Amino acid sequence: MAKAEDVHRIALALEGTTASPHFDRTAFKVFRNYATLAADGLTINLKFTPDEQELTCLVHHEAFSPVPNAWGQQGWTTANLARLSEAELSEALQKAWRHAVTKKPRR
Structure with missing residues (x-):
């Protein structure tokens, strides 16, 4: 079972990642x-592509679900940490990180 501490440890180990407050959440x-x-x-929202979200939610429906609004239609996906192993959490964070690291910074 993954925990919030695992999110911090794994995410901050990914190159270039920073953590900061984002409304009532911590953003990576x-x-x-x-x-x-x-x-x-208890949960983490991850940015996947819509296709990745669909497959992930289909295969791991007990742990992943689309965010229930327009953000979800863009690929944002909620993961229940209690239903993930550390390895599954790491894989999901790395997938989301790869998309962010290939984006050019906003001007």
Whole structure:
């Protein structure tokens, strides 16, 4: 079972990642946010492509679900940390990070 501490440790080990407050959450970003950890430490939202989101939610429906709004239609996906192993969390964070690291910074 993954925990909030695992999110911090894994995300901050990814090159260029910083953590900062984002409303009531903690955001992890490189050039753009790629993950946000809920204040209660129970869930994390991750930025996948819509295709990745669809496949991930289909295969791991017990742990992943689309964010239920327009953000979800853009690929933002909620993961229940209690239903993920550390390895699964690491894989999901790396997937989201890869998208953020390839984005050019906003001007």
